[in-house]
Amino acid sequence: MSSLSIIVATDSKLGIGIDNKLPWHLSEDLAHFKRTTTGHAIIMGRKTFESIGRALPNRRNIVVTRNHDWHHAGVETATSLDAARALLNDDLAYIIGGAEIYQQSLDLANELVVTEIQQEFACDAFFPAIDPLLWKETGRETHYSEASHLHFAFVTYKKI
Template sequence: MIISAMVAVGENNEIGKDNDLPWRLPNDWAYLRRVTMGHSIILGRKNYESIGKPLDGRKNIVLTTNKDYKAEGCHIAYSIEDALSKCEGEEVFILGGEEIYRQFLPYTQKLYITKIHAPFDGDRFFPTIDYSLWKELSVEKGIKDEKNHYDYYFHVFEKIK
């Protein structure tokens, strides 16, 4: 199984503010949907609650320490091992938030990073990556338009074995 992290980051590695995204970038949501469709996804409880519902067409696994937590349409996990045991398919996607990325990073083999070339006010951050340990597989410039107001790029990295 390939463990992949998928994240959008601002110029300062910011990923969230007040349990929400500090930007609106519909093309990034479309990219996330296209790449993760049909796969298992792992989200932390706070991240799941900020979205408010399971992402359709994917096996949603919510990681929490609350043994009484319930989320309709989702599988609940209480540890990294428990979450991974519930995954199906060749590739699983870690969708955050900050602490979930930090916990899974040692196990992560691929990174899908949307780099947004603008600074934002953030209170949650993606862990610092030592890119010397990663090989860039692809980069694609996103389309800036009336709904996507920032310069951004879709990067895919693979951990060097």
């Protein structure tokens, strides 16, 4: 079975979005996301895909949707997270959201790649709490964005 990693950006209260959009613009995080996921499969829910609006280039895009009739160019579909995992080879795949897919995949993943934004935003979608008994922080790079005026960190966690 393939290796699953979750990649997510959160605010200081684990918020990840509002009205199916990111509540911040952090170009450094978008570049980090692109660097990290390029060349790998990405798995996302339909709402996340629709918020992006297109298949992301140089990645195998897999969308989880309960709607059997939903299709989009450049995208493979699966009716569940397990069905999406069954499409994978032994390669690394990234779970990229949204909240429901993150919740379903947390027990299945062996790595978390989290951009922790040190500010609270108005959010209506949240990432599950990261249990320190299950996850160990293995890397942290702190940064400040001059353009966005945000302090943030790229943090890696490995499952214990």
